[in-house]
Amino acid sequence: MRRPTRPARRFTGAVAVLAVAGLTLTACGRDSASEDGGPGQTDAISEGKASGTIEVWAMGTEGEELGDFVKDFESDNPEATVKVTAVPWEAAHDKLSNAIAAGETPDVSLIGTTWMGEFAEAGGLEPTPEGLVDEADFFEGPWGSTVVGDTSYGVPWYVETRVLYYRTDLAEKAGWSEAPQNWDELKQFATDLEKKAGAEYGMHLQPGQTGSWQTVLPFAWSNGASVTNEDGTEYTIDTPEMQEALEYYKSYFDEGLANDGTLDPGELESGFADGKYGAFISGPWHTGLVEDAGVKTDQYAVAPLPGKDSAPGTSFVGGGDLAVFADSDNKENAWKLVQWLSEPDVQSAWYETIGDLPAVKSAWESGELASDEQLQVFGQQLETTVAPPAVPSWEQVAAVIDADVEKAVKGAMPVDEAVKDMQSQAGSIGTGL
């Protein structure tokens, strides 16, 4: 073998550097034309038993319990093995986005509903096959969280929605035997809780800051506002409906019915137990929290959100979707697992295992989900919900809304300007689709 002489080696080195630089440069630049709309749904999967190894990532309690839960699936499909990896929620977003970037994804994962837009747009998720499940079996709001552009990228697995929590004993003292049904009643309700029943604040509403959009937007949705246009290509925040809703929200702070200071974790629950706060709006996890704080089960109740004119108003819906990755090499079988997890009796069994509320409507027709009064309120509310838009830039725009809500509530900016500012910032950020 002939060894190259020194100058030659140096020359090849230089060529290599130039070549790499050239490749990098030519590879730069965006593809100018992105096709209109998303890709269509993929073809239907075949009939028959699943086989092979299906890798699943799931977070939190879901991740811990799913491994045992899928034993039934494995005994129905003897040739399939399901490998569940539990991922902590805090690390999940980065882990998923790194996996998608590297093309080293599992086959299926639980995906937070607000991440769908971003992962689908990055090309990480596989469109749901034609005929895998029937859209009509699911609540409408949660189904919306899987739809990015015009294409659905997965199936809702479990859901959570926000309802009105209130102290029944205080309400009775204030002369209310039923929950308020509309905006005017809600305002009167809060006033009475304060004036007649001695609560320091009739309602707790979040005065802006992280996550306050989840309480503000339901008022706007109930009033007919929508934050994006139908295909999610443009933000449409600046509407009279949005302004009116924010005006209404702000009035609670102006009239001293809600506290504009920030609360530490636990303060709301202990305040609710002490009768400092008469009511608040939150999700299903709060039943456990308020009971831990010492509120007896006959001292409080939940009710569907008041609408502008009648209950139920439109609430926020969150939860988790199941999606199959574009880089999975076992897609068919992965979808079969997703299909199995969406069966009504599997959904109710899953509720009994860890208490996740089912996304499939018919799972609510039997067992505890059908008989428990509190749960029925959540079930009823789920019929009228909206999911936040499944677009990649949502988290950023949500932060803009949070900041402007705070400015409006604290009087640092008039409501109409705050709403205009939301729109102008959201407009320049773009939906990212």
Next chain:
Amino acid sequence: MRKQQARAAWILAAPFLVLFLVFTAGPVLASLGMSFTDIKRTDIRTPFAVGFIGFDNYAQLLGDPLFRKVMVNTGLYVVLGVPLTMGLALAVAVMLNRIERLKGLFRVGYYLPVVTSIVAVSVVWKFLLRPEGGLINEALGLVGLPQPEWLDNPDLALPALVVMAAWRNLGSLMIIFLAGLQTIPDEVKEAAQVDGARGWDVFRRITLPMLKPTLLFGAVITSIGYLQFFEEAFVMTKGGPLDATRSVTFFTYDQFGYGNYGLAASASYLLFIAVVVLTYVQFKIFGEKD
């Protein structure tokens, strides 16, 4: 022989060089490159198929009212925090340099906050600053002073964080100043006293000038630290109220979170430039001239 030595040197240096190139120089250059593109999180699968947009990110940042606000916040934090911390640290150091008894106890006491986790410190201070039942407001109430909502008031939140930062960081400066004070020979001070200089004159005309290099060092490291403040606000106020405690680093963190990698990289480089400029100015003002 010399060639062999050179080769040995390269071999010994290689592990460091490789690590440095891969984990330091590489990412630094990549982030600098990113700051001139419109790369977003949705581009992770095709990182080279992004638009080259020159200085657009930088222009966008400088035109963004929120970024301007966080620049002002960060500037205020430095302008209020650095003199306060240095003044307190110098006072404590001079005091500790004088006393004979319990020196060790005080030194440990003042240094303890430095070795305590910033997150733990922030959580405890959050309790101290609570509007109702917080130790500070209880104390103010006892002497009949108003009890403000420290962290919910946009005008007070940043100053409250500055005071906490001064308390936390004065320990390390104190140690440095103490070492500086001990290098000043007693003979010089004694000579000055023989010439009739009194305590304050000695401090102003002898101690301070001789401490100048130490003070410069203290100012530079404190400013660099304060320009990057983040954890205190992250734990105590989440950047609020009304963005009054959001810093440039916090803004950058948010932008990375939103997936705007290009914009976030530009924000970090603007902060880097600020660090360089401020350090240069400090060297110009306090350095050299003898």
